[in-house]
Amino acid sequence: MAIAGIDIGTTGCKCTIYNREGHFLGEAYKEYPTEQTDKHTLDAEMVWSYTKDVLREAALQIQVPLEAIGVTSFGEAAIWLNHQMEPMAPSLLYTHPDGQEQCDRLTNHFGKAYITRTTGLNPNPMYSVSKLMYSREQRPGQATECQGICCFGDFIVYMLSGVQQMDYSLASRTMAFDINHLKWDEAILEYAGIDKAWMPNPVQIGTIAGKIRSSVAEELGIGRNIIIVSGCHDQIAASIGTGAYQPGMAVEGVQRQSC
Numbered sequence: 001m002a003i004a005g006i007d008i009g010t011t012g013c014k015c016t017i018y019n020r021e022g023h024f025l026g027e028a029y030k031e032y033p034t035e036q037t038d039k040h041t042l043d044a045e046m047v048w049s050y051t052k053d054v055l056r057e058a059a060l061q062i063q064v065p066l067e068a069i070g071v072t073s074f075g076e077a078a079i080w081l082n083h084q085m086e087p088m089a090p091s092l093l094y095t096h097p098d099g100q101e102q103c104d105r106l107t108n109h110f111g112k113a114y115i116t117r118t119t120g121l122n123p124n125p126m127y128s129v130s131k132l133m134y135s136r137e138q139r140p141g142q143a144t145e146c147q148g149i150c151c152f153g154d155f156i157v158y159m160l161s162g163v164q165q166m167d168y169s170l171a172s173r174t175m176a177f178d179i180n181h182l183k184w185d186e187a188i189l190e191y192a193g194i195d196k197a198w199m200p201n202p203v204q205i206g207t208i209a210g211k212i213r214s215s216v217a218e219e220l221g222i223g224r225n226i227i228i229v230s231g232c233h234d235q236i237a238a239s240i241g242t243g244a245y246q247p248g249m250a251v252e253g254v255q256r257q258s259c
Helices: 044-059 100-110 112-119 128-138 141-145 152-161 186-192 214-220 234-242
Strands: 002-008 012-019 024-031 066-073 078-081 148-151 165-167 201-203 208-211 227-233
Touching: 002 044, 002 152, 012 044, 024 044, 044 152, 044 214, 066 152, 066 234, 078 128, 100 112, 100 128, 100 186, 112 186, 128 141, 128 186, 148 152, 152 165, 152 208, 152 227, 165 227, 227 234
Parallel strands: 002 066, 066 227, 165 201
Antiparallel strands: 002 012, 012 024, 078 148, 208 227
């Protein structure tokens, strides 16, 4: 049996497959075309198309059945889904310059101490809720059309399985998740104009969403009984991969720019 890991990044996506003993079996990577996206936004439909490409390519390299697929991704960027559960507009990445005004309003209303105590984050416009507020105010029609909101990792889980769930580590990057009670903070969502019903179900890392959609399995030529699993935020995955999962251990994830 084989297990696949899909990692969704801001510049490309990758699928790597191992057997149960941890031996490498296959891998595929595809970088997003620069002409289809600018450096501050990302098209979710394009990412889904590329995800299917790397999954199909990697699956062709193995000689054993694929048993499960786990999904990790970068954080923050949110996707507005319409009544057909399709993305409505390109997603604003954490580097997008807008959202400062909205973040300031949130901070002034709740106070920095409340936000930090509740979400574990220092208020910053990079996080999802500030960008969601900005998008809602710029395009009021999105709220009328909205049926769901997700980030990229749980979007891919949904497209693969049809189940809306977001792991705790990804939810914690929204600045709207109560890390003390492991649930969405209704006060922050209400102030931001975000219906709690739009948000995915928060779950532990490694929670099974369900079996792969039969239509996706048929399209990709892979098994219909493959289990889809919510992974985690990519930095958490990197920490686990280095073995830093005991108290007192840490991983430095700072990105340094070359001169």
